[in-house]
Amino acid sequence: MALSIDDDPRIIEFDVRTDEMLVNMGPQHPSTHGVLRLVLRTDGEVVSEIEPHVGYLHRCAEKIGENLTARQWIPYTDRMDYLAAMNMNLGWALAVEKLMRLEVSEKARHLRVLIAEMGRIASHLVGMGAYGLDLGTFSPFLYAFREREKILDLFEEACGARLTYSYITVGGLTADLPPGWLRRCEAFLDQFAPVIAEYHALLTTNAIFVKRTAGIGVLSRELAIDYGCSGPVLRGSGVDQDLRRDGESIYTSMYDGYAFEVAVQKDGRYPRDHAYPAVPTDAVLGDCWHRFFVRMLEVVQSMDLVRQAIDRYSACRGPLGEPAKLTEKIPAGDAYLETECPKGQMGFYVVGDGSPIPWRARARSSSFSNLSVVAELCRGCLIADVPAIVGSLDIVMGEIDR
């Protein structure tokens, strides 16, 4: 007996009518890295449009900055990118120092490099671990946090805090390192170096991970620049720009004498300063895999910089120097400075009017611009790829919402 139309499963399958549907992802979705809400317009599994809604964490830190002295605002910069608070402290401190024309001692300079690069490792470890979570694998997160914990322990020894440090401050640092710290830091580096291979095995070369990230969310060079993307997102698209090398002299002079190569693909290859796995054949420059990989390379690069900083710091004789007074006057004028934070180029703009309280304190967030490109990247992708793309941008909402 012949099947009727109603009985033939093939016919029924093709008869399913699809409708456009609005789906809310967040603000409490675990893969949105904090309180980000994405409104997806979907047709079946395909996303036709995506709109990010931000501001759930907005505290108007800039208004608070207009009521505090420059050094008093340092703790508020901690709470912007709370995963790399050291680097945020440094950004604001350097911007104010630029306007005040302050110079820090040689010892403080090397200690700042040391601390900032340790902060970069810690931030990239969270970025890596959380990215594994986004893609449904739990173990890399534990591996990453195991090592990050040791960095936090070192930071705690140095400044007493584990997350919001306020260690680097205008005119220097709040305290010198305790005795034995450098030895423990070196011990950490020695123990950490072989772990990188584990990370590459867990994620970078993992077949499922490569399937989920290679060729997904391709961001072209031009688009990245046009949207103001920065940091690993920009370098993942093949733009050779790292403010530690290309920034303003007040910032680049911090890295004078340090040897490092910018982690960016040039002429089809990455700088070969350490053994790393080959780029998978499916990966396209500017996709999620490359953004992730640039972060992994920067972890190794930062470890190398930390070792160099330890050598230079311990060669420095003389005192660390006192930071600026809490009520140090900010001269009239304005200064803008961007620094290379782990998430991207974080800019601070300070306007002074001769009083200790800045007339205007502005924070230009790197994640803010990095997130704005998400609508472009997610057009036409599958719903399952949305967390992969958002995760690859490594955003932190405290910094976007400020």
Place this chain on the structure above:
Amino acid sequence: MTSRESNRGPGFVDLVETALPGAVTGRNLEALDPWIECPPARLAEVCRWLKTNPHVRFDALECITAVDWFEPDPKKAAKVAWQPHIELVYHLWSTSARVSLVVKVKLPRWKDDVPGSLPEAPSVAGIWRTADWHEREVYDLSGIHFTGHPDLRRILCPEDWEGYPLRRDYVMPLEYHGIRGR
């Protein structure tokens, strides 16, 4: 390696003046961050020139900031040297030449001096897409209407928020939907 300082001196600022006469009304190339000033009506024109000019291609817009020059305290206001106004500050960056430039625009605090009516500046969102969200933020927090912006809505504050927090005379609301402030 070219540093950001290399754009000091007359250089391309003279080129802007030649190409767009009257568009540069002020300049200070000796400042910490060299800046030029242009009238609001010609902002979009200057920005487009700066982005597309082959001599220095400012392909990246880093930041848009509004600074409110207003002193609410009448005693202090009598001492200040400036007239109340709003300053828009655009930080540009050329990824190829590794050079930065600041463009400043002066606006009245209120359009036609009617409190509550927002001053207007042309949107540059069609030139750099970074400006899309940055202009929304400036609109949200400092209260500047960007004409020609594709989607000018509040971005950080809730849609029904009243006032512009980064204005110097902003008063923190005591209550929002039954939530006590202060």
